[in-house]
Amino acid sequence: MKFTNLTRANEIGANSYLLEFDGEGRVILDAGLHPRREGEEALPNFSAIGELPADALVVSHAHHDHIGAVPLLVRRQEKMPVYMSEATHLLAEPLLHNSVEVMLKQRALLGITSYPLFTHKEVDRSAKSYRICRTGQECSLRGDSDPKGEPLSFRLYPGGHILGAVGVRFRYRDRQILYTGDVSFQEQTLLPPADFPLDGIDTLVIEATRGGKATPENQRRPMEIERLISSIEATFRRGGAVLIPVFALGKTQELLATLYLEQKAGRLSRCPIAIGGLSRSFTQVYDRLARRSFRRHPGLSLLEDVAPTVLDGRTIRQLSPKPGELYLISSGMMTERTLSNILAQRFLPCERHSIFVVGYCDPNSPAGQLLQTSRGNLVALDSESAPQPVLCEVDQFDLTSHAIREDLLAYILRVNPRLCVLVHGDPPALAWFQERLRDERPGLEVIVPPPGESLEL
Structure with missing residues (x-):
């Protein structure tokens, strides 16, 4: 088997990888866009795929850094089927259409002439290549439901990260290769932990x-x-409002469920909760699949039971935060010109209000810079705005949907593969696993695949 890292750097960026099975198949794993780069630099290095066509693309989940470049890859590989779970299939459409709208705005505001990288028509056209796979079912790259006797097949396993997230296990002759995608081994409010195989994994x-x-x-x-x-209640008692910057997909739905259950248990006061329009689109999918997907609390309808107010861009730009209100607004890292960034600038100068970060946060993002700024000091959340003093309360809560490193290490050691390939991490994260696995399991081969290079495994 040959493995090619299609990312442009060892980091959390535009995830995409190529597996080649000795003439039996060429499979691409994920096709994302880099969340912090623009234009062509945001794309994976698709040129490393070469001239030969790919037999399939398998998408692990619907986050932008794993699915955002699918229309472009389908443009290059016109006859290539795209395999994914049902939830990812339903979440992909609103996410990719929104991506086109964002790129059109960036073209107008920033003058990025290469935008949009793909069009609404291409999003619709790429959807015709989607093939839904059920978790636990052995699948063929030819689309057959029974791949018995074939040298290469694959199976999806629940990944626990967001709705529809899966790991992919390939069976190639007498070998098994597992790609985790983004995974969580901890139970979340709406999602159970990953249910991955424990035995027989070679790579x-x-x-x-x-x-x-x-x-x-x-x-x-x-x-x-x-x-x-406790921190939300303290903010309400002093007459403030709470802003929680969230990812529209995954984090919004988890928090809606968490806040509802806490209110139902009497631990959180009843309060108005506001979300954005894209979050509503994703939440509709969560509700639609509540009873036929790997989702906890199947009887909970987030939009009906929680009944959040849906705010659009114009409303948020004119909004004055009100005491006792809770705003779950994207983006999660308060990227410049996003609605959470715009609203946060109204929270900063008021001591009564609070901004709470609840997920992964790049230190170089506006939210990361805010977390590193002591109260009373100046921070610039937008490069076109003057720095402001941080007078509101700012705190971070670890409600990540990524597996903690202790769980990842435990899974690697439990599976005990012959080869471990580390991806989707910045250099310190990759180095920690390399060193720890060297100590814990000296006989295990550990590889950090260089970007753009092909490795014989």
């Missing part, structure tokens, strides 16, 4: 997102939820 390709961060015992999810609820 494990695994994410390393949180490898650079240890998780204290007193920082487990239930404790962080309790701390978040």
Whole structure:
């Protein structure tokens, strides 16, 4: 088997990888866009695929850094089927159409002439290549439901990260290769933990997102939820409002469910909750699949039971935060010109208000810069705005949907593969796993695949 890292750097960026099975098939794993780069630099290095056509693309989940470049890859590989779970199929359409709208705005505002990288028509055209696979079913690259006797087949397993997230296990002759995609081994409010195979895996390709961060015992999810609820209540008591920058897909739905259950249990006061329009589109899919997907609380309809207010861009730009209100607004890292960034600038100068970050946060993002700024000091959330003093309360809560590094390490050691390929992590995270696995399992071969290079495995 040959493995080619199609990302442009060892980092959390535009995820995409090529597997070649000795003449039996060429499979691409994910096709994302880099969340912090623009134009062609945001794309994976698709030129490394070469001239031969790919037999299939398998998408692990619907986050932008894993699915955002699918229309472009389908343009290059016109007859290539795209395999994914049902939830990813339904979430892909609103995400990719929104991506076109964002690129059109960036073209107008920033003068990026290469935008949009693809059009609404191409989003619709690429959807014709989508093939839904059920978890636990052995599948063929030819689309057959029974690949018995074929040298190469694959199976999807629930990944626990967001709705529809899967790991992919390939069976090639007498070998098994597992690609985890983004994974969570901890139970979340709406999603159960990943249910991956434990035995027979020869090659494990695994994410390393949180490898650079240890998780204290007193920082487990239930404790962080309790701390978040306590901080929200304290903000309301002093007459303030709470802004929680969130990813529209995954984090919004988890928090809606968490806040609803905390209110139902009497631990959180009833309060108005507002979300954005894209979040509503994704939440509709979560509700639609509540009873036929790997989702906890199947009887909970987020849009009906929580009944959040849906705000559009114009409303948020004119909004004055009101006491006792909770705003779950994207983007999660408060990227410039996003609605959470615009709203945060109204929160900063008011001591009564609070901004709470609840997920992964790049230190160089506006949210990351805010977390590093002490109260009373100046921060610039937007390059075109003057720095402001941070007078509101700012805190971070670890409610990530990525596996903590202790769980990732435990899974690697339990599976005990012959080869472990580390992806989706920045250099410190990758280095931590390399060093720790060298100590814990000296006989295990560990590889960090260089960007753009092909490795014989």
